[in-house]
Amino acid sequence: MGVSSVSSVVDTLRLTAEEAAGLVERKEVTGAELHRAYLDAAAERDPELHCYLRLVDEPNGDGVPVALKDVISTHGIETTAGSKILAGYVPQFDSTVAARCKAAGLPIIGKTNTDEFAMGSSTENSAYGPTRNPWDPERVPGGSGGGSAAAVSAGLAPWALGSDTGGSIKQPSALCGNVGLRPTYGTVSRYGIVAFASSLDQVGPVAKNVRDCALLYSLIAGRDERDSTTVELPEPVRLPEGEDLSGLRIGVPKELNEAEGIEPGVTTAVQNAIELARSLGAEVGECELPRSVEYGLACYYLIAPAEASSNLARYDGVRYGLRVDGESYREMVERTRDVGFGDEPKRRIMLGTYALSAGYFDAFYGQAQKVRTVIAREHAAAFERFDVLVSPTSPTVAFKLGEKAANPLAMYLSDLLTIPSCMAGLPGLNVPCGLSEGLPVGLQLIGPQFSENTLFRTGHALEQAIGFDPVPERLR
Amino acid sequence: MTWQPVVGLEIHVQLKTRTKMFCRCANGFGGGENTQTCPVCLALPGALPVPNRIALEWTLKLGLALGCEIPKRAVFARKNYFYPDSPKGYQISQYDLPSCVNGRMLVPSSAGDHEVGIVRAHLEEDAAKTVHVGGRTGRIGGAEHSLVDFNRVGTPLVEIVTGPDIHSSEDARRFLQLLRQTIVELGISDAEMEKGTLRVDANVSVRPAGSAELRTRCELKNMNSFRFVAQGIDAEVARQIAVYEAGGEVVQETYDFDASSGALTARRSKEEADDYRYFPEPDLVPVEPPAELVERLRGELPELPSVRIRRLERELDLDRALVLVTGGLDRLYEATVAAGAEPLPVANLIANRLATSAGDAVDASQLALLVGARDRIPRAVLDDALSHIDEPGFEAAPYLAQEAVSDTGELEPVIARIIDANPGQVAAYRGGKEGLLGFFVGQVLKETGGKANARVVSELVRERLGA
Amino acid sequence: MAITREEVLHVAKLARLELSGDEVERLTLELGAILEAVGKVAELDLDDVPPTSHPLELVNAWREDEPYDSLGLDAVFANAPQREDDLFRVPPTT
Numbered sequence A: 001m002g003v004s005s006v007s008s009v010v011d012t013l014r015l016t017a018e019e020a021a022g023l024v025e026r027k028e029v030t031g032a033e034l035h036r037a038y039l040d041a042a043a044e045r046d047p048e049l050h051c052y053l054r055l056v057d058e059p060n061g062d063g064v065p066v067a068l069k070d071v072i073s074t075h076g077i078e079t080t081a082g083s084k085i086l087a088g089y090v091p092q093f094d095s096t097v098a099a100r101c102k103a104a105g106l107p108i109i110g111k112t113n114t115d116e117f118a119m120g121s122s123t124e125n126s127a128y129g130p131t132r133n134p135w136d137p138e139r140v141p142g143g144s145g146g147g148s149a150a151a152v153s154a155g156l157a158p159w160a161l162g163s164d165t166g167g168s169i170k171q172p173s174a175l176c177g178n179v180g181l182r183p184t185y186g187t188v189s190r191y192g193i194v195a196f197a198s199s200l201d202q203v204g205p206v207a208k209n210v211r212d213c214a215l216l217y218s219l220i221a222g223r224d225e226r227d228s229t230t231v232e233l234p235e236p237v238r239l240p241e242g243e244d245l246s247g248l249r250i251g252v253p254k255e256l257n258e259a260e261g262i263e264p265g266v267t268t269a270v271q272n273a274i275e276l277a278r279s280l281g282a283e284v285g286e287c288e289l290p291r292s293v294e295y296g297l298a299c300y301y302l303i304a305p306a307e308a309s310s311n312l313a314r315y316d317g318v319r320y321g322l323r324v325d326g327e328s329y330r331e332m333v334e335r336t337r338d339v340g341f342g343d344e345p346k347r348r349i350m351l352g353t354y355a356l357s358a359g360y361f362d363a364f365y366g367q368a369q370k371v372r373t374v375i376a377r378e379h380a381a382a383f384e385r386f387d388v389l390v391s392p393t394s395p396t397v398a399f400k401l402g403e404k405a406a407n408p409l410a411m412y413l414s415d416l417l418t419i420p421s422c423m424a425g426l427p428g429l430n431v432p433c434g435l436s437e438g439l440p441v442g443l444q445l446i447g448p449q450f451s452e453n454t455l456f457r458t459g460h461a462l463e464q465a466i467g468f469d470p471v472p473e474r475l476r
Numbered sequence B: 001m002t003w004q005p006v007v008g009l010e011i012h013v014q015l016k017t018r019t020k021m022f023c024r025c026a027n028g029f030g031g032g033e034n035t036q037t038c039p040v041c042l043a044l045p046g047a048l049p050v051p052n053r054i055a056l057e058w059t060l061k062l063g064l065a066l067g068c069e070i071p072k073r074a075v076f077a078r079k080n081y082f083y084p085d086s087p088k089g090y091q092i093s094q095y096d097l098p099s100c101v102n103g104r105m106l107v108p109s110s111a112g113d114h115e116v117g118i119v120r121a122h123l124e125e126d127a128a129k130t131v132h133v134g135g136r137t138g139r140i141g142g143a144e145h146s147l148v149d150f151n152r153v154g155t156p157l158v159e160i161v162t163g164p165d166i167h168s169s170e171d172a173r174r175f176l177q178l179l180r181q182t183i184v185e186l187g188i189s190d191a192e193m194e195k196g197t198l199r200v201d202a203n204v205s206v207r208p209a210g211s212a213e214l215r216t217r218c219e220l221k222n223m224n225s226f227r228f229v230a231q232g233i234d235a236e237v238a239r240q241i242a243v244y245e246a247g248g249e250v251v252q253e254t255y256d257f258d259a260s261s262g263a264l265t266a267r268r269s270k271e272e273a274d275d276y277r278y279f280p281e282p283d284l285v286p287v288e289p290p291a292e293l294v295e296r297l298r299g300e301l302p303e304l305p306s307v308r309i310r311r312l313e314r315e316l317d318l319d320r321a322l323v324l325v326t327g328g329l330d331r332l333y334e335a336t337v338a339a340g341a342e343p344l345p346v347a348n349l350i351a352n353r354l355a356t357s358a359g360d361a362v363d364a365s366q367l368a369l370l371v372g373a374r375d376r377i378p379r380a381v382l383d384d385a386l387s388h389i390d391e392p393g394f395e396a397a398p399y400l401a402q403e404a405v406s407d408t409g410e411l412e413p414v415i416a417r418i419i420d421a422n423p424g425q426v427a428a429y430r431g432g433k434e435g436l437l438g439f440f441v442g443q444v445l446k447e448t449g450g451k452a453n454a455r456v457v458s459e460l461v462r463e464r465l466g467a
Numbered sequence C: 001m002a003i004t005r006e007e008v009l010h011v012a013k014l015a016r017l018e019l020s021g022d023e024v025e026r027l028t029l030e031l032g033a034i035l036e037a038v039g040k041v042a043e044l045d046l047d048d049v050p051p052t053s054h055p056l057e058l059v060n061a062w063r064e065d066e067p068y069d070s071l072g073l074d075a076v077f078a079n080a081p082q083r084e085d086d087l088f089r090v091p092p093t094t
C-alpha cells in the first residue's frame, strides 16, 4: 500500500488508538505505515507546535505508536526532562512503562516536550522552548505535560504518556481538549521516570477518548518489583461501554467548583456536564472539601519542592549530564547546577531546601505532611457519600504564552483544583466538556484510590453524551 | 585530680549479603572498578531503591543479639549531602525510627560484668570509594583530582551506636572484640577492620572521677585496628586531661588518628555546619517486622560470646577465656575438657597452638588424648600431631605410641655438651637470667630431634646449672 | 514570611547552586512571596494529626537477595563527563 493511500485511511487527527489497532489487525495498514503517518503529521505541524523534543524514525514494534513525555527514560533515546542539565543524556536502560509499551508492541514515536523536570503548568519552562496549543498557537497547552497533550490533540500521536505530580496530565489535557488520567498513586511504576516529587509523581495516559485512555492504562499498570511503592491492581481494567450512569453518586465539592479565579465559561461548561450526568441517571449532591482546597496548594508547594530538592541533588556533573568545570569538586558542582538548571527548578530547589533545613522542618515540611493527612481524611469522608467527585480541571481555559510566566504564584494557581486529590494519592480523569471562547474546558472526575474503572465508566458515558469534537477547530 | 575517660563508640558493619542494599548488584570485593554498578547505585535519573530482605533480617538479628528492642515500625530517611561518593546526593539511612533500639552488651571484666548500652542499631547504605590523585604531598589537600569507584556504594551497612558507657581503652577493645565475635558468629559480616568491613569511630571525653557530667566530646576517626582504637582513645584522653589541667577548655572537633606516629590531626572544620535535611524516603515504604519473623530470628541466635566467657571464667582466668571466645575456639575447649582433659593445659594448647580456623574441624576426643599425653610424647611428635589434627579422620593413637626419651642416662651427656658449648649463656643464667632455661631445653630438644621429654630435660638442666 | 538575602545565600550553599548577583535579589523577593503563601499551613492546629509521608499505607516492600547482571562498563561510562581508566574523574574534593 502506497503512502498516499495510507493517508486516506489514516486521518491522524481523528483516528483513535483503538481504531488504529483495528486497522493494523485487519492488515489495512502496517505498523510501519502507521508510524510513518504520524511522522508525516509531525513533519507538517510540529515545527509550529513543538510538541516533540525528538522523533524516532524507525518503529520498534508493529502496534499503535505511542509518544512519551521526556521524563520517561528510554533505552538509547536521549531523555532530557526538558532540562539543559540532561542535554545529550542517553539512558542505558528502559523505564518500566517504556518497557511495558515495547512489550505490548507499541513503538515509541517520540519524546514530548515538558516543563523542565515537569515543574510548571504551561510547558514554557522547557529549556528547549515552549510547546503551543493546537487550538490556538498563541496559547499554552498547559503543563508540565503540554507536549504529550498537544501531540495527541494535533494528531501527532494516537496516544501518549505523561506524568502528573500536581496536575501535569489532567491540566494540559483540559487545556488541549483530550482525555488524561492521573492514576491512583502506586498503580503505575515510577522506575525510570526522572523524579520530581516521589510521593506524588505518577505516570498516566493521554488519549483522544476514554476507551483509549483505559486501554493504555491497562498496558502500563500493575506492580513492578523495581518500584517498591507499586501495588497490583485490585481488579482488571474494564474498557467502558455503557452510556448510562444509573446508581452512580456524584458529589460536587463546593470549594472546587466555586473557587476564586474559575472563569464563568468554565463553570457553565462544567455545570452542563453535571446536568447531563443527572439526566444519564446519576444522583448528584453537594459536598465540601474546605481545608483541602484552602490549604492544598500551600501543602503541595512545600512537599513537592522538598522532595524535588533532594531528587535533583544527583545532577552534580559527576556521572552524566552537563558538567561545567571548576577548580574544585564543589565549584564544579555549583557551576554545573547554576548553568544546568533553569529558573523554576532553581526556585523549587531553594524552596525545598529551605523547608527541610534545620529550624524550619517542623513549621514547613512537617506541618505540610499533617495537612496532607487532613486532605486525605476530607476526601475519604466525601467518598463515604459519593462514588465520584466532579469539578473543573483548570480554573481557566488555555492562557496566552507569557501571560503568567513572570509570576510564579499566579502560575501555581493553575493547579489549584487538581492538587488536592493528588496529595491524597487519588486518581483523576480529565474529560473535555465543551468550549469556552473557542477553547476546550476540562471536567475533572476524582474517585477513591483504585476507582479507575468507575472513572472510565463515568467519563465514557459523559463523553458520549457531550459529543465533544477533540480535533481543534483550526485543524478540522 | 583523677579523671575518668568517657567513651561512646559508633560502629559501621558491612553486611555480606549477596547483593547490595537497594539494588541487585553483586555485593563485595572482587569485581573490576565500577563493574558492580547499575542504574540504581549510579543514581541514574529515575532509578529507584528496593530493599534487600536479608539485609533487613540480619539487622534485626544483630539487634536481637545485642539485646535490643525491635520497634513496631522502622522508616528509611534521606540524609542529604553532596560529595562524589554519594551519587544520589543523599544517603538512605534509618533516622528517627531505626530497626533496633535500647540494647546492651555485657562486657566481662576483672571487676565483674560491665554493661555497655546500645542506643540503636540501624540499617543504611555505604558510600562509594574516592581516590585522590596527584598533588605534591599525595595528601587530600594537595590532590589534583579525584577518582570515583561506585562498586562499594550501596553496600548494606549496620550502624551501631553505644552509650557513653566505656571508661578505658581496654574496655573499648574488649567490647569491640566481643561485638566482632558476635557479628562473625551470626554469619552476617566478616567484620574485619583491616578490610574496612568493620569501622569504628570513638567519641571521647573525660570528667573528674566520681562525677556524672558529660563534657565536650571529640570524635576520633580513621583507626583501622582494635589496637589503634585503644591507642587513639588513650592519646585523646591524655590530650583532654592536659587541656583541662592547663586551665583550658576542650573544643568539639574531629580527629584522624595516625597509627604510625600516634598523632591526632584535627580535620579542617567545615565552612558551614552540617545540615542533612533528613526526611522520610518517599521511594520506600515503612518496615514493620512481623512478630513471627522476630521470634524466628531470636530462635536462631547462637549463645552469646559474653555468656560463654562468663561460663569459661569458672575454670580459666578472664584473659584466657577472652582469647578462646574471641578466637572462636571456646567450643573446642569445652568439648575437650568434657572429654576428660585438664582445663588449663587444654586452654593453653588451643590458644597457643591452633589456628582460629582449625577450631571447628578438630575432634575433641582426639585432642583430649593428645593433651593427656603431652608430657609423655616427644615435642616433635606433638607438633606433628597438632599440624594434622584438623584433618578428617585424624587419630591420636599412632602419635601416642611414641614415648619421649625420659631416660636420664641418655639425656645427661647431651645436656653436658650443650652446657659446655654455651659458657656465655651459662654465666648469664647463673647471673639471674632464668629465662634462658628455655634456650637450653630448646637446644637439647634440637639435638635429640625433638624426641626428648621436655619436662625431664628442663629438670635436669636446672639441676646442672643450679647452685 | 520574609527571607533574608543571607538566608538565600545559605540555602544556595546547601543546595550547591552558584547564584549570580541579580538571581539572589530576584530569588529573595520570589521566595519571600512564595513562603508567605505556603506559610499558610501554619494556621492549622494539627498537634494531634499524624503526618502522611506516603499516599498508600504500604509496609514491608522488599526483594530477595539475588543478584542481577550489572550494567557493564560501556553503559556505565556512556554518559560520563570525564573518565579515567575505569573510574569517574572529578576535580579535587578540597
Ligand SMILES: [Mg+2]
Pocket: B093, B124, B159
Ligand atoms: Mg552512618
Ligand SMILES: [Zn+2]
Pocket: B020, B023, B024, B025, B036, B037, B038, B039, B040, B041, B042, B154
Ligand atoms: Zn547496583
